[in-house]
Amino acid sequence: MIAEEAVDVVVVGGGPAGLSVATELRRRGAGKVVVVEREATAGGVPRHTDHLGFGVRDLRRVMSGPRYAATLVRRAERAGVDIRTATTVTRWVGGRTLALASRDGTSVVAARAVVLATGVRERPRSARLVPGDRPAGVYTTAAIQQLVQRGIRPGTRAVIVGAEHVSFSAVLTLRHAGCSVAAMVTPLPRHQTYWPLRIATATRYRVKVLTGVDVAAIHGRPRVERVELTNGTTIECDTVVFTGDWIPDHELARGAGATIDGSHGGPLVDGAARTDRTGVFAVGNLVHPAETADVCALHGRHAAPAVMEWLAVDEWPSRRLRILTNAPIVWVSPAWIDPLIATPRDRFVLRVDRFVESRTMRARQDGRELWHGTVLGGSLVPNRSISIAAHWTADVDPDGGDVVLSVEP
Amino acid sequence: MFDVCVIGAGVVGSAVARLLSHQHLSVVLVDAAPDVGAGTSKANTAILHTGFDATPGSVDAGLVARGYELLRRYAPTVGIAVEETGAVLVAWTDEQAEALPALVAKAHTNGYDAAALVDAGEVRAREPHLGGGVVAGMVVPGEHIIDPWSTPIAFAREAIANGATWRPGCRVAGFEFGDAKTVVTFERGDPIETRFVVNAAGLFSDVVHELAGGSGFTVRPRRGELIVFDKLARGLLHGTVLPVPTSTTKGVLVAPTVFGNVMVGPTADDIGDKAATGSTRAGIDALVAHARRILPALADEEVTAVYAGLRAATEHSDYQLVHHPDRRYVCLGGIRSTGLTASMALAEEALRRLVECGLTMSPKEDDEIVPIRMTNLGEVEPRPYQQPGNTGIVCHCERVTRDEIAVACTVVPAATDLDGVRRRTRAIAGRCQGFACLAEVCTIAAAATSTTPESWLHG
Numbered sequence: 001m002i003a004e005e006a007v008d009v010v011v012v013g014g015g016p017a018g019l020s021v022a023t024e025l026r027r028r029g030a031g032k033v034v035v036v037e038r039e040a041t042a043g044g045v046p047r048h049t050d051h052l053g054f055g056v057r058d059l060r061r062v063m064s065g066p067r068y069a070a071t072l073v074r075r076a077e078r079a080g081v082d083i084r085t086a087t088t089v090t091r092w093v094g095g096r097t098l099a100l101a102s103r104d105g106t107s108v109v110a111a112r113a114v115v116l117a118t119g120v121r122e123r124p125r126s127a128r129l130v131p132g133d134r135p136a137g138v139y140t141t142a143a144i145q146q147l148v149q150r151g152i153r154p155g156t157r158a159v160i161v162g163a164e165h166v167s168f169s170a171v172l173t174l175r176h177a178g179c180s181v182a183a184m185v186t187p188l189p190r191h192q193t194y195w196p197l198r199i200a201t202a203t204r205y206r207v208k209v210l211t212g213v214d215v216a217a218i219h220g221r222p223r224v225e226r227v228e229l230t231n232g233t234t235i236e237c238d239t240v241v242f243t244g245d246w247i248p249d250h251e252l253a254r255g256a257g258a259t260i261d262g263s264h265g266g267p268l269v270d271g272a273a274r275t276d277r278t279g280v281f282a283v284g285n286l287v288h289p290a291e292t293a294d295v296c297a298l299h300g301r302h303a304a305p306a307v308m309e310w311l312a313v314d315e316w317p318s319r320r321l322r323i324l325t326n327a328p329i330v331w332v333s334p335a336w337i338d339p340l341i342a343t344p345r346d347r348f349v350l351r352v353d354r355f356v357e358s359r360t361m362r363a364r365q366d367g368r369e370l371w372h373g374t375v376l377g378g379s380l381v382p383n384r385s386i387s388i389a390a391h392w393t394a395d396v397d398p399d400g401g402d403v404v405l406s407v408e409p
Numbered sequence: 410m411f412d413v414c415v416i417g418a419g420v421v422g423s424a425v426a427r428l429l430s431h432q433h434l435s436v437v438l439v440d441a442a443p444d445v446g447a448g449t450s451k452a453n454t455a456i457l458h459t460g461f462d463a464t465p466g467s468v469d470a471g472l473v474a475r476g477y478e479l480l481r482r483y484a485p486t487v488g489i490a491v492e493e494t495g496a497v498l499v500a501w502t503d504e505q506a507e508a509l510p511a512l513v514a515k516a517h518t519n520g521y522d523a524a525a526l527v528d529a530g531e532v533r534a535r536e537p538h539l540g541g542g543v544v545a546g547m548v549v550p551g552e553h554i555i556d557p558w559s560t561p562i563a564f565a566r567e568a569i570a571n572g573a574t575w576r577p578g579c580r581v582a583g584f585e586f587g588d589a590k591t592v593v594t595f596e597r598g599d600p601i602e603t604r605f606v607v608n609a610a611g612l613f614s615d616v617v618h619e620l621a622g623g624s625g626f627t628v629r630p631r632r633g634e635l636i637v638f639d640k641l642a643r644g645l646l647h648g649t650v651l652p653v654p655t656s657t658t659k660g661v662l663v664a665p666t667v668f669g670n671v672m673v674g675p676t677a678d679d680i681g682d683k684a685a686t687g688s689t690r691a692g693i694d695a696l697v698a699h700a701r702r703i704l705p706a707l708a709d710e711e712v713t714a715v716y717a718g719l720r721a722a723t724e725h726s727d728y729q730l731v732h733h734p735d736r737r738y739v740c741l742g743g744i745r746s747t748g749l750t751a752s753m754a755l756a757e758e759a760l761r762r763l764v765e766c767g768l769t770m771s772p773k774e775d776d777e778i779v780p781i782r783m784t785n786l787g788e789v790e791p792r793p794y795q796q797p798g799n800t801g802i803v804c805h806c807e808r809v810t811r812d813e814i815a816v817a818c819t820v821v822p823a824a825t826d827l828d829g830v831r832r833r834t835r836a837i838a839g840r841c842q843g844f845a846c847l848a849e850v851c852t853i854a855a856a857a858t859s860t861t862p863e864s865w866l867h868g
Contacts (some may be wrong), residue, residue: 105797137866
């Protein structure tokens with residue numbers, strides 16, 4: 001029998017969301033807070049995203065990804081968070097008891113609260129069921145970022161699958177490594193990034209975006225030689241990068257038996273980041289795949305008071321109202337409403353699956369209008385983060401039916 | 410000069426080399442590819458078959474049944490993961506149900522007595538996640554799942570540990586048969602002088618056979634596509650779910666893997682091209698449709714990998730086993746999908762035929778045979794990441810430690826590319842497909858072999 005260590009909070013995942021919730025918990029007086037991070041260094045995805053734009057919303061500064069990651073780690077350490085790197089949660093042993101594996105072998109930790117902050121990954125080629133050969137040279141954005149950071153050139157001529165923000169980030173990474181971009185392809189009718197980024201890549205790197213077309217097959221051996229498109233054309237290249245199309249790393253959330261939002265794969269949470277498993281919280285991109293790092297950090301920070309409350313009063317909601325969404329909205333997060341609890345940043349984040357002219361949305365409960373208004377900045381574009389105000393949740397009838405969110409024509 | 414040259418380091422050739430290495434003989438194992446098990450042996454259904462459905466009295470039937478017993482016993486002794494999950498053969502129509510009694514009788518004729526008919530309720534009790542429409546079933550408790558990647562590597566490693574020479578990257582160009590020796594020439598590299606030759610060239614066994622002056626069969630590859638579902642699907646399945654076979658194919662099965670995934674396949678397309686190892690839109694779509702029908706909850710799970718492999722089918726239904734004493738030549742050709750199960754029995758068969766060709770066996774004493782130990786890749790037995798003092802997990806999806814990757818790149822027969830690393834360790838084979846670990850795996854492989862990460866990355 002392995003000795004069981006008892007702690008107050010285990011945070012699984014040492015990215016922006018996990019580090020931020022842990023730091024805030026310590027600042028609010030939580031006892032033993034442990035962050036379990038499987039990589040050798042904490043900090044999460046920003047460690048490998050070596051460009052500016054991090055920390056704006058949470059730290060009110062602009063810094064590079066690696067610097068931002070290091071800053072979050074330092075702040076957590078200063079706050080007294082116990083960060084255990086190179087440590088993996090392998091499975092649940094009990095309701096809030098986890099089995100760990102590290103260089104020292106296996107161990108068990110029992111927590112009063114568990115916060116899942118396991119993040120997201122990009123859907124790889126195989127999960128997208130793209131047929132053809134299985135050559136070298138097929139990657140995701142995160143893989144090429146790590147390669148380039150180590151000075152390893154991913155290839156010489158790439159096709160990028162996807163045309164959302166991260167896809168354009170992949171262009172920058174490849175160009176930095178001296179790899180040209182033959183084309184970006186997206187099955188959608190237009191790219192989904194902001195125009196400045198699109199114009200910058202178009203003028204600086206002359207990147208061609210092929211819309212309304214997808215990759216039909218990959219050919220080549222042992223290295224990629226060409227990509228076949230659904231319109232019958234082929235593109236010669238030695239590199240294919242599959243970008244975006246995020247999947248939450250939900251293995252532990254599933255293992256906990258938490259109810260999953262089928263439209264994005266992450267666990268359902270309320271405004272306080274509570275899942276429907278007692279004492280188990282979920283923060284960051286696990287519950288909204290995928291937002292920027294600072295939004296994840298703020299989500300983590302926002303969850304801390306609720307974790308403190310759970311540690312203090314030992315109460316867990318038994319019934320919550322669900323927000324259902326009508327097409328073209330695919331998901332909203334958080335998707336459970338507790339009228340007494342504010343949502344992170346007083347917003348809901350959501351996604352749509354097609355381009356929509358309207359920017360007006362409406363929330364109803366049992367036929368009664370709770371709110372209508374315009375989205376906060378931007379327009380309804382697939383794969384792009386969309387936010388709406390959340391102050392209206394105070395008007396929700398806690399004994400009423402589900403809330404329905406829809407786009408007004 | 411060697412006593413025996415084994416051509417082909419797939420699961421069959423490697424098994425032959427291993428068994429020969431237990432004799433006082435000099436053995437050389439050659440392959441056209443740079444690695445062991447890199448051809449038709451690497452993409453199969455990873456099942457250790459009882460042989461219950463073989464054609465009674467056929468060459469295959471005896472070899473599959475014997476090979477099953479041999480590999481089942483051997484695998485645990487060297488650390489090849491194997492699990493006795495059993496199988497249930499499911500009839501989805503009345504017509505299929507009517508075929509079941511004959512299949513049970515056939516199993517009994519093949520000497521497999523544990524096969525038994527079960528009703529729909531028993532099928533459901535065993536596999537509660539099956540889709541609707543189960544009419545009846547037949548249980549085959551002895552069916553196993555096995556690690557198909559480690560098996561040929563273990564055979565080759567044991568052969569090498571016991572004195573066999575490993576010559577990768579040698580494609581046979583021709584033979585010069587003399588009175589006492591044969592010269593095997595290659596497209597590149599020095600020729601080999603040997604007394605005896607064993608042809609275990611898999612997909613190219615017909616080509617090698619012709620070069621050796623033989624004839625009588627042509628390999629017409631049958632492409633089989635497979636899809637592997639996420640480990641989160643493993644709980645949906647107790648054991649292997651087989652369809653009722655038809656005259657042309659065994660059909661699409663759903664099986665757990667020893668790595669903790671669920672596999673669906675194979676398709677069966679007769680194609681002419683020995684290089685057509687790519688997957689197809691039609692094949693993948695058909696497998697997804699099969700998956701949803703057989704195990705509907707699979708529709709909600711991600712696909713981790715798509716593989717396509719070629720079986721060395723011929724115009725004949727049986728293995729093509731021939732030997733020519735005058736040329737001191739043994740051919741193990743046309744070994745189809747049952748080659749993994751039959752491999753160790755085929756090795757015995759090869760030795761028997763070598764003796765008939767005039768080779769004198771001289772067995773080593775037990776204590777002269779160097780044992781080997783593979784790193785367990787299965788989910789049942791302990792793995793390195795669970796041991797105190799391990800070197801830390803690098804591939805998180807598959808929980809592969811740093812040392813395992815370095816060992817894969819350095820212990821003979823060593824990996825020569827990332828695919829070889831994947832087959833030896835499971836690294837990069839998981840749900841993220843290298844999103845988190847690709848750069849690190851290349852860096853470790855490069856450091857272990859004093860090469861560059863690019864040389865590993867670019868294949």
